[in-house]
Amino acid sequence: xxxxxRIKNKVVRRVLLIGSFKLLVFSAIIGRLYxxxxxxxxxxxxxxxxxxxxxxxxxxxxxxIIDSLGDTIANNRKVYALAYDFSKLDLINTIDKIKNLINLxxxxxxxxxxxxxxxxxxxxxxILKEYLSWKELSIIYVNxxxxxxxxxxxxxxxxxxxxxxxxxxxxYTSYFNNKNSEINFTKNIPFFLKGKNGxxxxxxxxLRGVPGREEVEVNAxxxxxxxxxxxxxxxxxxxxxxxxxxxxxxAHGAIGSNIGxxxxxxxxxxxxxCSASSPSFDPNIFSKKLDYKSWNKIINTMNAPLINRPINxxxxxxxxxxxxxxxxxxxFGVINKDEKIFCNGTYTLGNRNFHCWKEGGHGNLNIExxxxxSCDVYFxxxxxxxxxxxxxxxxxxxGFGEFYNDYYGTPKSIIPDKQWKRKNFNEKWxxxxxxxxxxxxxxxxxxxxxxxxxxxxxxxKGNIIKPNIVKSISGEKITEAKIRKASNFKQEHLNIVxxxxxxxxxxxxxxxxKSRVNDESFYISGKTGTSQVRIISQEERESGIIKNKxxxxxxxxxxxxxxxxxxxxxxxxTTVILEHAGGGASKAAPLARDLLIKSREIIEGIDTDISVS
Amino acid sequence: xxxxxxxxxxxxxxxxxxxxxxxxxxxxxxIFSIGLALLYSAAGGSMEPWASKxxxxxxxxxxxxxxxSFVSIKFWLGASYYIYFISLLLLLSVNFFGNxxxxxxxxxxxxxxxxxxxxxxxxxxxxxxxxxxHAEKDLNLWSSIKNFIIPxxxxxxxxxxxxxxxxxxxxxxxxxxxxxxxxxxxxSICFFLISGLFxxxxxxxxxxxxxxxxxxxRILTFLDPLRDPLGDGYHIIxxxxxxxxxxxxxxxxxxxxxxxxxFLPEMQTDFIFTLLAEEFGIVxxxxxxxxxxxxxxxxxIIGLLCKSRFACFAVIGxxxxxxYYVFINTAMVSGLIPVVxxxxxxxxxxxxxxxxxxxxxxxxxxxxxxxxxxxxxxKDGLFGW
Numbered sequence: 001x002x003x004x005x006r007i008k009n010k011v012v013r014r015v016l017l018i019g020s021f022k023l024l025v026f027s028a029i030i031g032r033l034y035x036x037x038x039x040x041x042x043x044x045x046x047x048x049x050x051x052x053x054x055x056x057x058x059x060x061x062x063x064x065i066i067d068s069l070g071d072t073i074a075n076n077r078k079v080y081a082l083a084y085d086f087s088k089l090d091l092i093n094t095i096d097k098i099k100n101l102i103n104l105x106x107x108x109x110x111x112x113x114x115x116x117x118x119x120x121x122x123x124x125x126x127i128l129k130e131y132l133s134w135k136e137l138s139i140i141y142v143n144x145x146x147x148x149x150x151x152x153x154x155x156x157x158x159x160x161x162x163x164x165x166x167x168x169x170x171x172y173t174s175y176f177n178n179k180n181s182e183i184n185f186t187k188n189i190p191f192f193l194k195g196k197n198g199x200x201x202x203x204x205x206x207l208r209g210v211p212g213r214e215e216v217e218v219n220a221x222x223x224x225x226x227x228x229x230x231x232x233x234x235x236x237x238x239x240x241x242x243x244x245x246x247x248x249x250x251a252h253g254a255i256g257s258n259i260g261x262x263x264x265x266x267x268x269x270x271x272x273x274c275s276a277s278s279p280s281f282d283p284n285i286f287s288k289k290l291d292y293k294s295w296n297k298i299i300n301t302m303n304a305p306l307i308n309r310p311i312n313x314x315x316x317x318x319x320x321x322x323x324x325x326x327x328x329x330x331x332f333g334v335i336n337k338d339e340k341i342f343c344n345g346t347y348t349l350g351n352r353n354f355h356c357w358k359e360g361g362h363g364n365l366n367i368e369x370x371x372x373x374s375c376d377v378y379f380x381x382x383x384x385x386x387x388x389x390x391x392x393x394x395x396x397x398x399g400f401g402e403f404y405n406d407y408y409g410t411p412k413s414i415i416p417d418k419q420w421k422r423k424n425f426n427e428k429w430x431x432x433x434x435x436x437x438x439x440x441x442x443x444x445x446x447x448x449x450x451x452x453x454x455x456x457x458x459x460x461k462g463n464i465i466k467p468n469i470v471k472s473i474s475g476e477k478i479t480e481a482k483i484r485k486a487s488n489f490k491q492e493h494l495n496i497v498x499x500x501x502x503x504x505x506x507x508x509x510x511x512x513x514k515s516r517v518n519d520e521s522f523y524i525s526g527k528t529g530t531s532q533v534r535i536i537s538q539e540e541r542e543s544g545i546i547k548n549k550x551x552x553x554x555x556x557x558x559x560x561x562x563x564x565x566x567x568x569x570x571x572x573x574t575t576v577i578l579e580h581a582g583g584g585a586s587k588a589a590p591l592a593r594d595l596l597i598k599s600r601e602i603i604e605g606i607d608t609d610i611s612v613s
Numbered sequence: 614x615x616x617x618x619x620x621x622x623x624x625x626x627x628x629x630x631x632x633x634x635x636x637x638x639x640x641x642x643x644i645f646s647i648g649l650a651l652l653y654s655a656a657g658g659s660m661e662p663w664a665s666k667x668x669x670x671x672x673x674x675x676x677x678x679x680x681x682s683f684v685s686i687k688f689w690l691g692a693s694y695y696i697y698f699i700s701l702l703l704l705l706s707v708n709f710f711g712n713x714x715x716x717x718x719x720x721x722x723x724x725x726x727x728x729x730x731x732x733x734x735x736x737x738x739x740x741x742x743x744x745x746x747h748a749e750k751d752l753n754l755w756s757s758i759k760n761f762i763i764p765x766x767x768x769x770x771x772x773x774x775x776x777x778x779x780x781x782x783x784x785x786x787x788x789x790x791x792x793x794x795x796x797x798x799x800x801s802i803c804f805f806l807i808s809g810l811f812x813x814x815x816x817x818x819x820x821x822x823x824x825x826x827x828x829x830x831r832i833l834t835f836l837d838p839l840r841d842p843l844g845d846g847y848h849i850i851x852x853x854x855x856x857x858x859x860x861x862x863x864x865x866x867x868x869x870x871x872x873x874x875x876f877l878p879e880m881q882t883d884f885i886f887t888l889l890a891e892e893f894g895i896v897x898x899x900x901x902x903x904x905x906x907x908x909x910x911x912x913x914i915i916g917l918l919c920k921s922r923f924a925c926f927a928v929i930g931x932x933x934x935x936x937y938y939v940f941i942n943t944a945m946v947s948g949l950i951p952v953v954x955x956x957x958x959x960x961x962x963x964x965x966x967x968x969x970x971x972x973x974x975x976x977x978x979x980x981x982x983x984x985x986x987x988x989x990x991x992k993d994g995l996f997g998w
Contacts (some may be wrong), residue, residue: 002917002920002921002922002925007799007922010799011797011798011799011917011925012917014796014798015797015913015916015917015929017914018793018797018913018933019910022906022940023937025940025944026902026906026940028944028949029902029943029944029949030899032947032948033890033895033898033902033943036853036857036890037856037857037860037861037863037890037895037897037898038860039861040857041857041859043857044854044857044858045857045858045860046852047854047857048857048870048871049857049858050938051854051870051871052870052871053853144935192892195754221944242987275869284681350795354963457941522962535915
């Protein structure tokens with residue numbers, strides 16, 4: 001101990017004081033460590049994990065869409081983009097080098113360069129060119145050593161191998177983005193697609209698959225260190241359609257430059273064998289980043305190429321609606337198969353004249369002949385006897401206005417009745433309006449699919465069918481019942497209508513006599529329709545109705561045909577609608593005939609004798 | 614008496630080792646070993662680049678420890694002022710020729726290590742103060758105004774130079790540590806009251822006119838670390854995450870993710886305590902803290918055992934210095950005080966602090982060996998007494 005008496009005690013006292021102070025300080029430190037390391041350890045553990053663990057999602061490969069024979073319609077394709085790490089070297093020099101090798105669009109390059117300082121860029125790379133061709137890709141690969149900073153980025157896009165022929169059926173896809181609230185991912189999943197339209201949208205839950213999740217350890221600058229866990233992505237399921245591509249191709253070819261819709265259904269179960277919509281577009285443009293040029297081209301093309309006409313197109317059915325009225329009249333007993341009604345070409349209701357398409361009239365007709373010759377006056381009379389509500393009721397029983405699933409959606413078709421008129425116009429139903437509906441005009445609007453389903457329901461021995469476009473998912477057949485229920489129509493009545501439709505083609509007075517097929521095993525039956533899209537005035541009738549070809553295009557009649565074949569055991573049902581093409585008998589019926597014959601040829605491999613005796 | 618010679622090295626050099634305080638030495642080696650293991654881990658399980666260099670420095674420092682222990686304590690007493698002035702000159706030279714690091718001039722490159730005179734002065738000022746008060750008859754302030762002025766000059770001259778570097782933290786630590794030493798060696802309470810009053814009066818002027826923006830920012834960030842989570846607050850937040858996530862037993866040796874994934878840059882130096890906490894949990898941090906507490910109190914006791922003022926004051930000074938190192942470093946990494954560049958003695962990577970600490974410990978050992986030696990107040994000769 002200090003031998004200095006004067007300060008010894010003081011120093012000892014002070015040392016004790018400072019010693020206590022030190023103990024106090026260390027207690028505080030230990031307390032602090034206890035708080036951080038024991039009490040709050042879970043909190044900091046979580047913080048530490050979120051610091052170092054980064055979640056990476058991997059897009060699953062989207063299911064394919066294939067046709068009924070297994071040919072690919074929609075697939076995934078690897079695409080390659082030319083990327084450049086601008087943090088490293090002299091960009092402009094490299095761009096010049098690349099320009100000597102492949103074609104670089106200055107506009108795209110400038111766009112990319114402008115992005116360099118924007119927040120979008122996270123990894124110091126800009127894309128100089130997307131969707132490299134194989135040739136460009138190989139040129140770049142070979143020259144990579146001389147292009148420091150240049151990398152090739154791989155990504156995946158949806159490819160529609162059959163292009164515009166399936167555009168409306170399969171629809172298209174788009175990428176998920178952050179704003180998408182459907183799935184709550186913390187980060188963007190690159191190349192994860194969702195269906196935007198058509199089959200891609202309605203069957204998205206099958207096609208999409210489940211993204212893989214990878215936990216990756218990263219360092220403070222976000223660089224990959226190692227993988228901690230990996231849940232593999234589950235690929236989407238393949239969806240097989242009932243569509244036959246050969247028939248689909250043929251249908252598109254047959255429509256040609258016409259605008260319209262063509263449907264072929266399997267008469268037994270409602271499988272859609274072909275569904276063509278014209279005009280069409282190439283869905284592949286939606287797979288790549290959509291450029292304004294392509295988009296403008298689509299939306300500025302006349303005649304709404306994006307509408308899926310067979311399903312969503314709305315048309316006045318014209319005379320193709322007459323089987324519905326006939327069936328209703330038989331059902332409600334307002335006529336029997338033998339009663340004849342006289343047609344002199346004009347039907348008068350109050351002080352208004354309603355005209356038959358045939359000037360001078362058809363004379364005396366029973367129900368079968370009235371359908372075969374498509375007599376308007378006969379159906380004015382039937383409609384009046386029935387009243388609008390009974391027509392509408394029957395139409396609905398035959399499938400008009402029916403919702404099946406999201407692919408078809410709720411039809412926007414209009415089956416007018418008294419209630420509908422009150423609701424939409426707040427007006428009383430007029431008898432004259434019933435007459436118009438009687439011949440498939442007036443307020444009535446239907447879709448091509450509804451007409452096909454109606455046909456199927458008439459000829460299917462009292463079974464009500466529903467349309468079906470998906471054959472199997474991942475090889476498993478769709479099990480839901482295709483035949484929904486028995487209709488409450490009498491077989492006898494259905495046979496009358498069916499026979500009448502036979503007469504349309506197979507009796508000389510039938511409206512589609514010219515489109516008949518003389519092959520016993522494949523008699524085609526059907527009903528023509530020519531729906532007016534304008535009102536013919538009294539003056540015009542007096543001075544002579546203007547011929548269709550003399551009218552401006554958008555005022556010309558729609559040509560319609562509904563049909564089935566063979567008559568005895570119907571296998572195929574078709575609806576053909578050609579907008580503004582003219583008469584149903586002259587324009588739509590021949591196309592329908594070819595389509596039915598082709599269907600038989602493609603599906604059964606049987607040629608039909610088309611010689612006309 | 615062995616004190617007759619400046620150096621005791623002679624025919625019986627090995628005899629010296631009999632007197633060394635081996636408990637002290639073992640404590641030092643234990644603490645160093647923990648540091649070495651952490652440096653090995655910080656490099657991702659490698660002796661390079663830090664652990665091997667640190668080991669060489671430690672071996673050199675052990676030699677220094679023995680050298681300082683064996684040289685006559687009278688030599689150290691006689692050389693105190695010279696050593697102090699040399700370190701003051703080194704400190705000044707840094708302001709002119711030093712290497713810049715982290716925005717401040719702090720080092721002189723000596724090959725094996727970068728000498729940081731601001732670290733050195735913390736120990737040499739102990740010698741100067743101990744020397745001064747060894748010779749003073751009375752430690753009462755009122756007996757002589759000189760007792761007030763000289764220590765103030767001894768302390769504030771280097772503190773101001775360090776402040777100019779600019780290194781506010783080291784400057785403040787020097788002042789606080791020195792005043793603590795003055796307190797323990799028995800200076801009148803009035804001295805501290807007057808100094809405290811003065812400090813309060815000039816504080817606003819210092820804030821307004823002398824502090825750089827980044828220094829103000831550090832102080833503000835300490836008050837609210839989330840003020841700037843990626844800037845000044847980043848270190849505190851990441852350091853607390855590293856500490857807390859270690860939990861009771863830690864993530865295991867070499868498994869500290871915070872440190873290894875660079876969320877804590879440069880953690881081999883001032884933030885190495887976080888690596889210990891992360892990999893060994895509170896068990897690890899308590900073991901190291903207890904070793905330091907043992908060291909600090911053991912040296913304090915050695916100080917009390919010494920008969921001469923110089924030995925007593927010097928040893929207490931070293932103890933207080935070590936205490937401030939440990940306290941400031943651990944309080945800093947656990948977010949109790951602002952971030953100031955203070956290493957953890959013998960654990961943090963760095964040459965200067967290790968050499969300074971081992972020099973100080975050498976003095977402690979020397980004092981222990983000479984604890985019964987009484988030294989007169991007045992000097993005779995250049996170095997001798």
